[in-house]
Amino acid sequence: MMKDDNVGKILFGWTSFIRKFVLRVLRVGPIPSHIAVIMDGNRRYAKKKKLDEGAGHDAGAFALLCLLVNCYELGVKYLSAYAFSIDNFRRKPNEVQKIMDLLRESITLLTRIAKHLPVRVHFAGNLALLSADLRDAALRLMEATAGYSKFVFTICVCYTYSDEIIHAVQESCQEKCNHIQEIRGIDACGHQDENLIKLADIEKHMYMAIAPDPDILIRTGDEYRLSNYLLWQTSCTQLSSLSTLWPEFSIWHLVWVVLNFQLNNPYLEKKKMQL
Incomplete structure (x- = not known):
């Protein structure tokens, strides 16, 4: 279960100084405008740690909120996360309900985070497939943060590229x-x-x-598929497949991905110019 005190851990943890120093060094090079993530490995993480299956999703949600803060401090303008596919409704009912409950809790946490950081939260997908109370909560959060423009956090829920x-x-x-x-x-x-x-x-x-087309698309869990996610938008996107499971994704993985982007940036920019 996600707890409200996680907000303090995310924003004001003891590693805050180290994080800020590392991100300041990284900002010397070109910074991606838009990072997208496919968060794979929550269930495998729970199995690896001998936890209840739902605990993997809790840890994954916390890792995503940490990534949000790190991207904000790095100077990334857009972060998009593939939270729930339309195809995921085929999973076991108790797992689907767990994810929906976690989404509801995450909306509460994001509401509190928005009081500290000017983050615009946007939900992308067929929101009509959500329950009425969850859809209303998502719409309220979008409305409450609509005035922010420095950083846009998009949660792709009930989303597939085909449906888009x-x-x-x-x-x-x-x-x-x-x-x-x-x-x-x-x-x-x-x-x-x-x-x-x-x-x-x-x-x-x-x-x-x-959001503009992603500069980087990260997929964890040692998977290389796009899984019906942002196929239209990723023709010139750097794809980064990591063997780490999503709940284990840390600032050091982000640093590695961005450094790789900075190394390949001239080539990627050339490809964009050719389109």
Whole structure:
């Protein structure tokens, strides 16, 4: 179970000075604007430590909140986390309920963290699949932090890339349909080009339209699949697969990933220019 006193541990732990020093050194090089993570290995971590299965998710949530603070202090502007896939509803009911309960607790902790750090929290995905009370809590947190712009933390919940594309196409078609109805009888033939769906229309209606494409996508647990996550947005993204399980992810893993990004940054920037 996540506890409120974890906020103090995350923000004001005894390692705070060391963390700040390490991150200051890292800021000498180019800093990624957007880091995305696929948090794999929570259940394996619990099995490895001989803990209840749910304890692995608790530890994983704490690791994510620590990453949030580290990215904020490093100067990263966007952090996105794949918290729950639509496909995860196929898991055992008690595990799904555990994750939903943990999400509810995390919203409470993020509300408290937002009082110390100007973090905008955004939930990306098909939120209609959440229970009404959980969806309302998520919407309240998004509304409460909507005025912040220095750092955006996106939690991808009830998300898959396939669903994101379907959503974006449906919204684009509806928008164009509304536009055609508005101009009908005026000069519909003269607006034929405007009636076509363009790339910008699709991207505008993406769940992830709030953030630029990731510079780095981290996946833990020694997995190399994207698992239906941000396929549209990762054509020029550095992929970092780590053997460590997600609850064991620490600032030192973040340092290694960012150093690798800084080493490859000229090549990545060249590839972006070629698109």
